[in-house]
Amino acid sequence: MSKCYRSELVGAFGCPIDENPTGVMEEAAFREKNLDYRYLTVKVNPGDLQAAMEGMKAFQMKGINLTIPHKVEVLKYLDELSPAAEIIGAVNTVINREGRLYGENTDGKGFIQSLEEEGISPSGKRVTVIGAGGAARAIAVECALAGAVKVTIINREEERGKELVDLLKNKTRAEAQFIPFLSGVDIAQETDILVNATSIGLYPDCDQKPDINYDTITSRMAVADVIFNDPNTQFLAEAKKRGAKVINGLGMLVNQGALNFEMWTGVKAPVDVMKRVLKEEFNLLG
Ligand SMILES: NC(=O)c1ccc[n+]([C@@H]2O[C@H](COP(=O)([O-])OP(=O)(O)OC[C@H]3O[C@@H](n4cnc5c(N)ncnc54)[C@H](OP(=O)(O)O)[C@@H]3O)[C@@H](O)[C@H]2O)c1
The missing domain is CATH 3.40.50.10860 (Leucine Dehydrogenase, chain A, domain 1)
Structure with a gap:
């Protein structure tokens, strides 16, 4: 041959x-x-x-x-x-x-698999996503398609956040809500899975974290970050301090x-x- x-x-x-x-x-x-x-x-x-x-x-x-x-x-x-x-x-x-x-x-599908590896499924859960860019869109839509009952989007640019919420309402069965990303914003206590899907914390800005009220994160939440080149982002470190299960972006x-x-x-x-x-x-x- x-x-x-x-x-x-x-x-x-x-x-x-x-x-x-x-x-x-x-x-x-x-x-x-x-x-x-x-x-x-x-x-x-x-x-x-x-x-x-x-x-x-x-x-x-x-x-x-x-x-x-x-x-x-x-x-x-x-x-x-x-x-x-x-x-x-x-x-x-x-x-x-x-x-x-x-x-x-495959971004959102890869994210869901990384949750599943930790024994977490979005099905029946309330998911809060910080961000409304490409990664956030993929994650929010896949969580909704995987059976999340509610997806809340927190985003700085209101128009982009609301557009994603409308998309979720029109194209999936999940309930969807928009919250403006104001300094020190609270995370709703109903949240089961919280995701940082912004680029805040991406190397070399490893000392940065989304400006949310970290005291509203509780130990019953799973908290995930999309940042892949730092497994211990400040965002995840704050969540870990509050007893949450954390999942990095790798x-x-x-x-x-x-x-x-x-x-x-x-x-x-x-x-x-x-x-x-x-x-x-x-x-x-x-
Ligand atoms: N782990 C993985 O496999 C994977 C896959 C894809 C992406 N990622 C990561 O995901 C992150 C986002 O990527 P992307 O493609 O979604 O980017 P993108 O489309 O540019 O979206 C960026 C998002 O971050 C928000 N944001 C950025 N800086 C901010 C700040 N200072 N304050 C508040 N909000 C801020 C933006 O809010 P506005 O809408 O208000 O501007 C937007 O929602 C990147 O770090 C990327 O490396 C990881």
Whole structure:
């Protein structure tokens, strides 16, 4: 049999993208599973996405991740969307099915898996999400689709927060409420799961935390952060002090990467390997 010198290609399109760590864990997973795939981290400037998507098809890439600023614009170039991606209105993963491009959003699904790993399900729960950007939208919609009875959005920019609440009311069965993000805002005592889905606390601003009333966090709440490069954010530290169960953002990142891997290759992802290399990358190994 002749040898094949061609690798299957996947990757990420974004701008900025230089510091995106996804390729590290995907390449480690390909090696672990002996798959001849390469993950390309590609800078695609705003305005160049159409050409990039045509190139992706021409190169017969198996799939692509989208990050800032392409997650919404990419919808124009896709043939089909998952039900969740359709509601969220943003795609972070494209799968090339014989030339037909399918869009999925794995951010919220990865988040739900990271809760489930801790024995927590959003079903029947009241979820409070701080933030209304891309990550918050994906998390809020997936929690609602997974059976959360109520989703409360706390956001600084009122219009963005209210738009997400309207989306939840119109497209899911969950009750939804908007609360303006005023300094020292209280967390409702009915909250079962509290999520920081803002970028506050992202490295190098590790000393920052959302300006909420931390004394309204109680030990019966599960408190999660989307920040993935600091497992002990100030937000989580404050919640831990009040006895809450805390979940950092590394699990969400690994799980969404594992979902991408499985959709592109059809092979079960080596999640432990992916988590270990990311911890190495962020110097989180003790
Ligand atoms: N763990 C993972 O796998 C994963 C996956 C995706 C994203 N993330 C992380 O999630 C975070 C958010 O990403 P994104 O894509 O959702 O960003 P985004 O669309 O830019 O949204 C940012 C959100 O943070 C809020 N915010 C930022 N600075 C604030 C401040 N000083 N005070 C109050 N609110 C503030 C914004 O509020 P306004 O609407 O008022 O501006 C908005 O709601 C980032 O840190 C990203 O790295 C993690």
